[in-house]
Amino acid sequence: MAxxxxxxxxxxxxMSATTIESMPTFFPRATYHSSLLKQAKDSKPxxxxxxxxxxxxxxxxxxxxxxxxIFYQKYxxxxxxxxxxxxxxxxxxxxxxxxxxxxxxxxxxxxxxxFHALLVFIEHRFYGESMPFGKHSxxxxxxxxxxxxxxxxxxxxxxxxxxxxxxxxxxSPVVVFGGSYGGMLAAWFRLKYPHIAIGALASxxxxxxxxxxxxxxxxxxxxxxxxKDASLNCYEVIKGSWAELDxxxxxxxxxAELSRTFRTCKxxxxxxxxxxxxxxxxxxxxxxxxxxxxxxxxxxAAASLYYNYLQTEKCFDLGNGEDSHGLNGWxxxxxxxxxxxxxxxxxxxxxxxxxxxxxxxxxxxxxxGVAPRPHWITTEFGGSRIEQVLKKSxxxxxxxxxxxxxxSRGSVLKNISASIVALVTEKGAHHxxxxxATKEDPDWLINQRRQEVEIIQKWIDEYYKxxxxx
Ligand SMILES: *[C@@H]1O[C@H](CO)[C@@H](O)[C@H](O)[C@H]1NC(C)=O
Ligand SMILES: *[C@@H]1O[C@H](CO)[C@@H](O)[C@H](O)[C@H]1NC(C)=O
Numbered sequence: 001m002a003x004x005x006x007x008x009x010x011x012x013x014x015m016s017a018t019t020i021e022s023m024p025t026f027f028p029r030a031t032y033h034s035s036l037l038k039q040a041k042d043s044k045p046x047x048x049x050x051x052x053x054x055x056x057x058x059x060x061x062x063x064x065x066x067x068x069x070i071f072y073q074k075y076x077x078x079x080x081x082x083x084x085x086x087x088x089x090x091x092x093x094x095x096x097x098x099x100x101x102x103x104x105x106x107x108x109x110x111x112x113x114x115f116h117a118l119l120v121f122i123e124h125r126f127y128g129e130s131m132p133f134g135k136h137s138x139x140x141x142x143x144x145x146x147x148x149x150x151x152x153x154x155x156x157x158x159x160x161x162x163x164x165x166x167x168x169x170x171x172s173p174v175v176v177f178g179g180s181y182g183g184m185l186a187a188w189f190r191l192k193y194p195h196i197a198i199g200a201l202a203s204x205x206x207x208x209x210x211x212x213x214x215x216x217x218x219x220x221x222x223x224x225x226x227x228k229d230a231s232l233n234c235y236e237v238i239k240g241s242w243a244e245l246d247x248x249x250x251x252x253x254x255x256a257e258l259s260r261t262f263r264t265c266k267x268x269x270x271x272x273x274x275x276x277x278x279x280x281x282x283x284x285x286x287x288x289x290x291x292x293x294x295x296x297x298x299x300x301a302a303a304s305l306y307y308n309y310l311q312t313e314k315c316f317d318l319g320n321g322e323d324s325h326g327l328n329g330w331x332x333x334x335x336x337x338x339x340x341x342x343x344x345x346x347x348x349x350x351x352x353x354x355x356x357x358x359x360x361x362x363x364x365x366x367x368x369g370v371a372p373r374p375h376w377i378t379t380e381f382g383g384s385r386i387e388q389v390l391k392k393s394x395x396x397x398x399x400x401x402x403x404x405x406x407x408s409r410g411s412v413l414k415n416i417s418a419s420i421v422a423l424v425t426e427k428g429a430h431h432x433x434x435x436x437a438t439k440e441d442p443d444w445l446i447n448q449r450r451q452e453v454e455i456i457q458k459w460i461d462e463y464y465k466x467x468x469x470x
Pocket of ligand 2: 413414421422424
């Protein structure tokens with residue numbers, strides 16, 4: 001069994017918080033990502049939006065005959081609070097069904113009445129129902145070749161213009177919102193299409209997780225730190241469990257034993273919601289497990305907390321040791337432009353691992369017949385010396401992050417200028433600020449959201465002032 005699959009369980013805990021809605025939207029490796037999205041599909045969220053389909057152009061950047069092929073891009077609208085001429089808040093969809101992101105971004109619905117805003121959620125091409133080649137969309141590099149972030153941004157731009165025209169609201173200011181990969185898209189959209197969006201709120205957007213901008217070990221170091229903060233014993237048990245796992249996997253008998261250990265998690269209660277602080281909850285299980293137990297069995301027991309929450313049929317597929325590289329959208333994106341090298345240092349609770357561009361490229365070639373372009377994102381969108389660059393050339397972007405989220409290390413954590421600001425909380429997890437407000441929200445979260453609202457209000461006020469006195 002490849003420890004890598006097991007390894008992701010631990011990650012999940014650090015990135016998720018109260019509910020399944022807060023599941024991380026992407027992972028360093030795509031296997032878990034896709035399995036989560038499958039889960040998501042089975043339980044479509046109920047959301048107050050109307051679904052529309054927009055005839056979208058296949059290729060915005062060339063004029064080949066095929067470029068003009070049309071596909072139907074899904075978007076969701078809520079106009080319940082909108083006053084004509086008022087702002088339009090657009091969520092730039094990530095790698096998954098758009099309903100899922102709409103359900104996870106209650107924040108936009110919460111603030112819509114205050115702004116009399118129209119809410120729009122646009123699905124990312126090649127996800128959900130927005131499949132340019134129907135069920136053949138993931139067939140090969142020939143079709144998947146149209147899946148990249150630049151095409152996605154252009155889709156958003158074209159759709160927004162069309163929508164504004166249809167609503168006779170060309171003067172309405174547009175603010176883009178996004179979390180995780182969607183947050184990267186929101187920030188990049190503001191940089192690339194400043195004439196279409198007056199500002200962007202990018203939550204947990206690791207736009208600096210490319211090239212050598214952020215240390216490659218920072219992600220797993222951050223995960224490990226979360227566990228260490230929860231309990232030093234817990235961190236040590238997990239760190240020590242790898243040796244046991246290796247020893248067991250080395251023998252045939254051991255494998256059977258492993259499978260038995262995994263099976264047991266099936267019998268645990270399966271309807272319990274994921275606790276508010278999953279890392280702490282997982283560590284509690286580890287810390288309180290019977291003292292004679294192996295490290296590995298303690299870690300499995302803790303991991304089952306998550307698996308049972310998702311109510312997966314099989315606890316874990318031990319037979320399928322390798323990460324399965326099925327064709328899926330995020331895998332493709334990771335193999336082409338979204339190259340985010342990650343390693344595990346000896347400080348982390350994971351077995352030390354390195355990253356080799358060559359190995360990575362060989363794998364992508366094998367799976368998709370394409371070579372990654374690891375430096376394309378930073379060429380297209382920048383990232384190096386971002387402070388100096390954006391101080392002069394950008395404006396109106398909020399980067400919100402919580403330091404409990406390991407992705408935060410690859411995001412913008414410092415204020416760049418008066419209008420490119422970083423709102424960082426010590427306790428926040430992966431885009432928690434985007435979730436619906438609840439009575440239980442801590443002060444730091446209430447404050448972070450309040451600042452976001454104030455800043456967006458300022459952008460909008462300035463916009464109206466400019467067009468009225470321009
Ligand atoms: C705007 O109207 C045109 C013509 O009816 C339609 O084809 C297009 O899909 C509409 N745009 C959006 C964003 O719905
Ligand atoms: C950035 O500036 C805002 C005020 O505009 C402040 O609240 C915030 O704490 C600053 N962020 C950082 C990371 O210092």
